[in-house]
Amino acid sequence: VMKTRIRERSLAQGLSKSRLPEFTESEKQRIKGTFDFFGFNHYTTILAYNLNYASAISSYDADRGVASVTDRSWLGSGSFWLKVTPFGFRKILRWIKEEYNNPPIYVTENGISERGDLGFNDTWRIHYYKSYINEALKAVVLDGVDLRGYTAWSLMDNFEWATGFAEKFGLYYINYTDPNLPRIPRESSKYYSSIILCNGFPDPANGPHLCLQPHASSGKVQFLGLGLTSLNAEIGLYVLFAFALMGVLGLVLFSYKYGKLSKRLFTIFDLIKELEEISS
Template identity: 35%
Template sequence: MVGHRFCLSLFFLLALAVTAFSTLEFSRDDFPPEFIFGSGTSAYQVEGAAFQDGRTPSIWDTFTHAGHAHGATGDIACDEYHKYKEDVRLMVETGLDAYRFSISWSRLIPYGRGPVNPKGLSYYNNLINELISHGIQPHVTLCHSDLPQALEDEYGGWLSRKILKDFTVYADVCFREFGDRVLYWTTVNEGNTFVSGGYDVGITPPQRCSTPFGNCTEGNSSSEPYIAAHHILLAHASVVKLYWKKYQNKQHGFIGINVFAMWFVPLTNTTEDIIATQRAQDFYLGWIFGALVFGDYPEIVKKRAGTRIPAFTIQESKQVKGSFDFIGINHYFTTYIKNNREMLKMDQRDFSADVAVDMIPIQDDSPPDQFSVLPWGLQQLLEYFKRVYGNPPIYIHENGQRTQRNSTLNDTGRVKYLQGYIGGLLDAVRNGSNVKGYFIWSFLDVLELLDGYESSYGLYYVDLDDPDLKRYPKLSAHWYSGFLKGRNITPDGPIEIQMNKTPLSDA
């Protein structure tokens, strides 16, 4: 036991020390030639046209129209539904290899099942063709938190096993219609945070929870997060099985799943905090990846959740185990973990109480509304995937800096963040991490789930007061474009320039 604690302590001390060895000077040519750089959005956050051409509401529409997301909605958003050609032109000017986006299930199949909507089909064909014709790879997510409201109303969405069939049929349509041009498929975005936010504390769609864990009209925080995640895993495995059996040999593509992945560091070197940190890893990562890699949930998760977490049958375990060609990771920050003894003692428990930790932000000199620049956290996260999960192929699907919207086009904080994390990623790749690509979140200033249009992550500012929703490049767009086009990145960082509202090609 002493040796085990010593190894854990040493591992986390190394995690804290690795920042001293981060790459400071690098260029795109330092990455493998086949490494992909891109940026991304998702359907509800960027498309708009929410009630046009046959699209029906998703659970995200219902959530925002109930007054959440600070009163903002995606009814218009960035109107990429009508402006996709302009946006693809900006992607070309920026120098992206790939664009990650999602398909709106309720635009393609309006009621979740049944006939395909011809206008929805036409839109995604047009977008994909526009990307391909300009040399940009489409990376497509099938469900980005926007389950059709019709399925939520009919049988409770992800809480019912009926979702397995409907999601598989929907995926079949996407593979059949788009798979000749789309080679990279992600089934579900951030399944772990989707269920914890939507079914535990109720702060995201479909806004289900129970007291004392949240304030919702219906739900059960103790069991529903585990049930929904279980069905997400089974539905994912069903879709992967379909793709591998019916499409992969003809289309030669790849399929995976995505999770939100923080890196955790013990607040102190005490045994309690070290064990609590591993418990957090098991719940936030092992909950999904333990099942995918080993065919079952981590022992601590099963022990803490007890009968509240469904068990895999032998056949389900075999189908879930290994059901991916790659793993998608959304990583933004690293946080301290402190053991919470009181939560461990609670009789009534939800997911958070099962984890029983306090998360304490790690501060650097970044403004309080921005994420700290801690690229060593990403490096250690990738080392963890090497050590625990066998170093699977990984795409960094989201990584980016939050700022207040409309603050400035001269977003030096975002540039500092991107420079640090891309340099740290290069160190991880050089150290053997099997990372295949990196996508900045987000390409445009989109509707954000929790705070609407009050924060931004975009490389491009979208003027919501302009009837044409004109796009303007920020300093970060210029920086990323320069990096993608071969500029050497030095320790001195970017030169601060006063940005005017000019197109990227004219700046």
């Protein structure tokens, strides 16, 4: 659509070809199917409607030919352009699947900003992640989208381009007035950690869940006198099992070979004994 529109407007302006460079057929064939995955940054959704500009106007907006609006009922954020629209996340993931033959998708950025000192109980960010991750889950389970990974933006407050440090996306707050730049966890960091730990959203109405118990938050277990994460302890058990299995197999092999050797030795000794008797 973009290529066709810009070509038509370019020709209408008296140009001999499109202002937008185009691939040759050989270039198209050369790059077709060479991608490894679809990396995708997503934050919000907008509504759009047709808006035709005069053909003589040459600009990004004129080439695009649309105007965009947002619904007043959508929740806002610390960025004027970012409205909370989780329903759009599932739609665009499904569109990528259908448009590009269901490629592996990695969501490389997804999050919400704030402005000012709003404290550490960032319930709006918790709501954002809960809603958006659930829509991603629907895209996988209900729509068959090949979503391989998800990355929250961002771990810590950082420099946000033209807005500097005014807009904060972090799960961890950073006090930039302190030379030590301390990292302080917001409530959303704990919520996001629980999603990872529980591999989803346990319903409190169903009673206590193991992953939400206090002892589970440390992620440490005692193994051979060491405080290890459950993953490392599991790996340790597998390693010990492998060594034990190798030991048993080695013992069986040794016994088998030793048994055959013993039989051969006894046969040789019997033959020598018979030869001695004959010679005598």
